[in-house]
Amino acid sequence: MTPPRVRGWCPGALRPMMSGDGLVMRLRPRLARFTRAQVLGICEAAARHAAGLIDLTSRANLQVRGVGEADWPKLLELFGGLDLLDADVRLESRRNLLVAPDWISGDxxxxIATGLLARLGELPELPAKVGFAIDAGPAPRLQGDSADFRIERGVDGGLILRADGRAAGVVLEPGEEIGALIAIARWFIDSGGKAAGRMARHAAPLPDWARGATLPARAAEPLRCGGYALGAIHALPFGQVSADELAEAMLRSGAHAMRITPWRQVLLEGAEPQHASRLASGSLDVEKAAAAGWRVEACAGAPFCPQASAETRPLAFHLLDLAARGRLQAGQGGAPAGGSGVCTLHVSGCAKGCAHPDAATVCLTGRDGVFDLAYDARPGETPCAAGLAVDAVLARLGAD
Ligand code: SF4
Known part of the structure; x- marks a missing residue:
């Protein structure tokens, strides 16, 4: 087996990426879904041959972290046995497909997603981050999520193909969708899209056949934590879960599959929302924090990211707990933040700010093992208090 090719972007399982704690193997679900056997197999593999941590990405993939180079072939064998791998790296990189997670059989x-998966080999080689969204339910769910070309419901009830950056799309007749996706991907490459990297940055006019004036239908209400006909939706704090916790939730909830969303939530198929597990309880903290007006974000931080100079997750969990108990304060000098809406607290391992590129109500930036605190700021912006240890941060932000 050849050694893993180390890349700095869009890792897969066949082409992992080196991170601070070892290789990251990204597993792309088919139809946004892993079976129960696949989830339990991933958890066991992650616990035995990696760091025991699983990330949920904003492209609705799972990442197994902390894989040693010597363990990578073993994990490939295990994942291959679970039918999680593609035939080769070329096909793996083309399976950049976001699927509305609440699809039902026969819709x-x-x-369309099944049809596109069967024809991946017809797609041209695309820039690493170019992807597709199959969002063909009664109303679009994925409009806020990254995709360069999407199939979604139009205002008149039919399906449209819409290129990123365009307000309107072209109506497709039933059966035309997959051919249209392949054709627009080929046009993107033929018209010089590789240099732009993403459709939103590609200035070339669309081909005549892809120019349409049909607006997408109004977006669906977001899926929230709780029970649905398909099962139970739970939030994963900061998009991460330990392999043990995920396996426990699958077993205790009786779920027969897990659907992955791009919103740091999973849908446990056939599960009751009230089942007792550590995953369900972490989800409850996220929900309580949201009810108290807080969204807490944290990147991987140390030791998982080589750029990090501080551990982000332990501090973020403390702050999430404070938020869930209504004990988190925002605003300079401990005064509550005024106004309405959601306050964001961002714990960033360095000034890059991967978890939340925008300004946050409370922003903590790691620097040399401690944190700089700023309000209404992005990571790295001028702090009002610098060099705070974890205890000092908690003392300052907690209302206990
Ligand atoms: S913000 Fe910095 S420390 Fe956090 S994941 Fe990004 S590069 Fe790594």
């Missing part, structure tokens, strides 16, 4: 989303 347009399932039909």
């Amino acid at each position: 347009d989303t399932e039909r």
